[in-house]
Amino acid sequence: MNRRKTRKIYVGNVPIGGDAPISVQSMTKTDTRDTKKTILQIKQLQKAGAEIVRVAVPDMEAAKAIGKIKKSVKIPIIADIHFNYKLALESIRQGVSGLRINPGNIGAQWKIKEVVNAAKENKIPIRIGVNAGSLPKDILQKYGHSSPEAMVEAASRHIDILEELDFSYIKVSLKASDVLKTIEAYRVFSEKYDYPLHVGITEAGPPPEGIVKGAIGIGILLLEGIGDTVRVSLTDSPVREVEIAYEILRTVGARKFGVEIISCPTCGRCEVNIKRMVTQVRKSLKNIKSPLKVAVMGCCVNGPGEAKEADFGIAGGKGQGIVFAKGEVIKTVKESELVFSLIEEIRKNLNNL
Numbered sequence: 001m002n003r004r005k006t007r008k009i010y011v012g013n014v015p016i017g018g019d020a021p022i023s024v025q026s027m028t029k030t031d032t033r034d035t036k037k038t039i040l041q042i043k044q045l046q047k048a049g050a051e052i053v054r055v056a057v058p059d060m061e062a063a064k065a066i067g068k069i070k071k072s073v074k075i076p077i078i079a080d081i082h083f084n085y086k087l088a089l090e091s092i093r094q095g096v097s098g099l100r101i102n103p104g105n106i107g108a109q110w111k112i113k114e115v116v117n118a119a120k121e122n123k124i125p126i127r128i129g130v131n132a133g134s135l136p137k138d139i140l141q142k143y144g145h146s147s148p149e150a151m152v153e154a155a156s157r158h159i160d161i162l163e164e165l166d167f168s169y170i171k172v173s174l175k176a177s178d179v180l181k182t183i184e185a186y187r188v189f190s191e192k193y194d195y196p197l198h199v200g201i202t203e204a205g206p207p208p209e210g211i212v213k214g215a216i217g218i219g220i221l222l223l224e225g226i227g228d229t230v231r232v233s234l235t236d237s238p239v240r241e242v243e244i245a246y247e248i249l250r251t252v253g254a255r256k257f258g259v260e261i262i263s264c265p266t267c268g269r270c271e272v273n274i275k276r277m278v279t280q281v282r283k284s285l286k287n288i289k290s291p292l293k294v295a296v297m298g299c300c301v302n303g304p305g306e307a308k309e310a311d312f313g314i315a316g317g318k319g320q321g322i323v324f325a326k327g328e329v330i331k332t333v334k335e336s337e338l339v340f341s342l343i344e345e346i347r348k349n350l351n352n353l
């Protein structure tokens with residue numbers, strides 16, 4: 001994966017762009033004014049591995065709640081604001097690490113200037129978030145529809161406003177619910193600018209549609225070297241968004257972490273209960289953060305081969321199975337002892353992982 005060179009910015013202590021690892025973010029789905037629920041959800045996101053979290057700031061009460069939320073969580077918070085410059089200023093006062101606001105929607109020049117000056121003083125970046133569903137009318141008329149080029153022109157308009165105010169601590173996203181349109185918009189933008197990119201497919205829907213759209217859209221972009229931070233959008237728990245984001249990053253080779261389970265779909269040759277074994281293995285290893293490949297295979301046709309490729313593995317047989325470690329057969333045990341023996345073997349080697 002050859003990453004396109006982008007400028008580096010920081011959201012709190014999290015670097016984005018340049019040579020920084022591609023970071024994972026999500027957005028809370030609680031009412032930001034309900035600080036108890038919002039803090040709880042951010043803590044769940046932290047635990048799942050989210051590195052940045054965005055909260056919606058629809059009014060002044062939500063903006064004022066940020067200070068309290070910030071004190072209780074460890075990851076940087078980005079305030080998501082539409083139109084209202086006062087909400088942006090208050091969010092900055094409350095200590096946010098980034099703003100998501102489109103300068104072209106703020107209104108009078110002096111209001112934009114106030115927000116930009118506050119962002120400069122506090123060294124926080126602004127994300128310009130172009131959404132295909134809300135492009136300016138004149139741009140829509142010019143292109144006839146929300147084409148990738150129209151999306152990039154909308155982004156350029158916002159960028160020009162910030163650059164004229166000598167502000168370039170910018171991150172950009174160009175999202176649509178249409179995967180191919182989104183991919184093309186990011187490609188066109190990347191040819192023109194080197195600002196770091198937040199990538200994702202917006203309004204992707206519930207699982208499984210949302211997962212497939214996010215995986216294909218984000219996956220293709222990352223494989224083309226485009227993207228510095230990702231957000232999977234799902235009509236589901238934000239923790240699920242983070243889990244899927246990490247799976248995408250691991251699949252494209254962008255981040256290495258935790259346990260990857262290789263398991264067969266099972267077929268008529270399978271003589272052990274693979275589904276139950278996979279569930280047991282996943283549960284037993286869920287706290288391991290080091291990169292680890294574990295194979296759980298149904299029979300000796302493909303089983304031993306896959307199990308040998310993994311760091312550890314088991315391959316079932318008739319009432320029994322084989323345990324592998326680092327390419328070597330360790331032992332043959334009864335089916336009822338297979339998972340236990342595998343976990344025991346992994347635990348024995350944990351310090352060397």
Ligand code: SF4
Nearest residue numbers: 264266267270298299
């Ligand atoms: Fe079937 Fe064996 Fe392949 Fe599993 S590993 S799908 S049981 S042939």
